[in-house]
Amino acid sequence: MRESAWIGIDFGTSGCRVCAIDLLGNIIAQIEQNFSAPPYPYPSPKQQSHYLFEALKDLVKQIPEFVIESISIDATSGSVMLSDHQGNPLTEMLMYNDQHASLASEKIAEKAPINSAVRGPSSGLAKLLYFQSTLALPEKYYLLHQADWLAIQLGATPGMTDYNNALKSGFDVIANHWPSWLKSIMPLSVLPTVVAPGTLIGKLSAAVMLELGIKQSEAPLIKAGTTDSLAAFIATGACRVGEGVTSLGSTLVLKLICKNPVFDAETGLYSHKLGNRWLCGGASNTGGAVLRDFFTDKQLMTLSQKIDLKQSPPNYYPLLKPGERFPIADPNYPAQMLPRPAEDHLFLHGLLAGIASVEKTGYQYLQQLSDTPLTSIRSVGGGARNPVWTKLRQSLLQVPFELVENTEAAYGSALLARDGLTLFQ
Numbered sequence: 001m002r003e004s005a006w007i008g009i010d011f012g013t014s015g016c017r018v019c020a021i022d023l024l025g026n027i028i029a030q031i032e033q034n035f036s037a038p039p040y041p042y043p044s045p046k047q048q049s050h051y052l053f054e055a056l057k058d059l060v061k062q063i064p065e066f067v068i069e070s071i072s073i074d075a076t077s078g079s080v081m082l083s084d085h086q087g088n089p090l091t092e093m094l095m096y097n098d099q100h101a102s103l104a105s106e107k108i109a110e111k112a113p114i115n116s117a118v119r120g121p122s123s124g125l126a127k128l129l130y131f132q133s134t135l136a137l138p139e140k141y142y143l144l145h146q147a148d149w150l151a152i153q154l155g156a157t158p159g160m161t162d163y164n165n166a167l168k169s170g171f172d173v174i175a176n177h178w179p180s181w182l183k184s185i186m187p188l189s190v191l192p193t194v195v196a197p198g199t200l201i202g203k204l205s206a207a208v209m210l211e212l213g214i215k216q217s218e219a220p221l222i223k224a225g226t227t228d229s230l231a232a233f234i235a236t237g238a239c240r241v242g243e244g245v246t247s248l249g250s251t252l253v254l255k256l257i258c259k260n261p262v263f264d265a266e267t268g269l270y271s272h273k274l275g276n277r278w279l280c281g282g283a284s285n286t287g288g289a290v291l292r293d294f295f296t297d298k299q300l301m302t303l304s305q306k307i308d309l310k311q312s313p314p315n316y317y318p319l320l321k322p323g324e325r326f327p328i329a330d331p332n333y334p335a336q337m338l339p340r341p342a343e344d345h346l347f348l349h350g351l352l353a354g355i356a357s358v359e360k361t362g363y364q365y366l367q368q369l370s371d372t373p374l375t376s377i378r379s380v381g382g383g384a385r386n387p388v389w390t391k392l393r394q395s396l397l398q399v400p401f402e403l404v405e406n407t408e409a410a411y412g413s414a415l416l417a418r419d420g421l422t423l424f425q
Contacts, residue, residue, distance in 0.1 A: 008413025198420025235412030248383025275424030282326030314350030
């Protein structure tokens with residue numbers, strides 16, 4: 001009897017990653033396909049479909065002894081396009097960082113609640129209004145998030161999305177419906193039906209199974225996915241109230257599983273829903289990008305070894321330019337990285353301590369506003385591999401640091417395909 005496998009697909013900014021796991025959560029195969037490097041444009045919807053199928057074909061060939069039970073897809077949050085009711089594309093995809101919708105975002109700001117995630121040109125809703133104001137559209141069409149479009153290519157029902165992707169398109173995750181204030185700026189009929197991540201939304205079509213070499217009698221199910229950051233969070237294994245995850249990448253991102261949702265414009269806090277839990281967090285403008293502006297990766301590791309953690313570091317707030325999103329939402333917030341010591345390791349000590357201090361303040365706000373004590377932290381991203389920085393953070397945060405085996409979003413999506421959100425009930 002053949003064993004079962006579950007597949008997670010992560011469609012990110014630089015490539016497509018696909019991961020297959022078994023019943024025990026072991027990775028049995030994984031594939032990564034990188035897109036053309038910048039300055040080439042991001043792949044079109046049709047090209048994205050091509051990358052998706054090429055990666056899946058390679059993966060399926062590696063696991064002939066397994067029966068694929070279900071598939072789930074995560075993709076970039078805030079990247080959207082329009083399709084007709086059959087799922088045929090009507091527009092190109094506007095990516096998460098596209099700024100064409102600046103004027104549309106001003107219209108949203110007049111109607112949206114102050115703490116809404118739809119404010120700003122990066123939101124899916126702003127891009128939808130941009131499409132409506134610049135294109136001649138048919139009477140019936142759907143807003144699609146990137147994960148929705150890719151799922152449709154496999155056979156999912158058009159006009160469905162998950163509540164994590166829908167958050168930046170205006171969906172009220174607390175009341176679990178599209179809010180009435182949206183009616184004043186657009187018809188609600190163009191908005192997709194919203195379901196929980198992990199919900200069944202279709203099965204692989206006969207044509208897709210033929211292309212992938214899957215038996216028609218073994219049609220895998222398609223489960224609703226989520227955003228890339230949420231999939232990466234699921235991959236860490238954090239699932240209990242009070243567990244936090246710190247991402248030490250180019251920017252500092254904090255997430256805490258909370259009892260109550262938090263939306264706070266002053267601190268830049270917002271919340272995603274995960275089953276019966278709330279994932280509260282925020283993203284700072286400080287982080288690894290500041291460190292790399294001064295040092296190479298090799299220098300960072302060499303200089304870190306010279307740091308004496310018993311010494312008091314310089315008092316810094318490391319930013320590349322003025323402006324902060326979290327834990328202070330202030331577009332003019334000043335950077336503080338002066339005076340610079342003559343010795344580089346002392347300067348680095350101040351930068352590392354400054355970022356750790358922002359992390360501490362962020363978790364303090366998260367705990368206060370959500371009424372959820374922080375019980376542990378899992379660290380992901382490149383900075384998590386720096387042992388000196390880890391010790392510095394541990395001494396400042398004073399909570400247990402848990403080891404993380406998996407941090408890839410594709411692995412989190414595979415868990416979502418297997419378990420849905422049962423771990424968050």
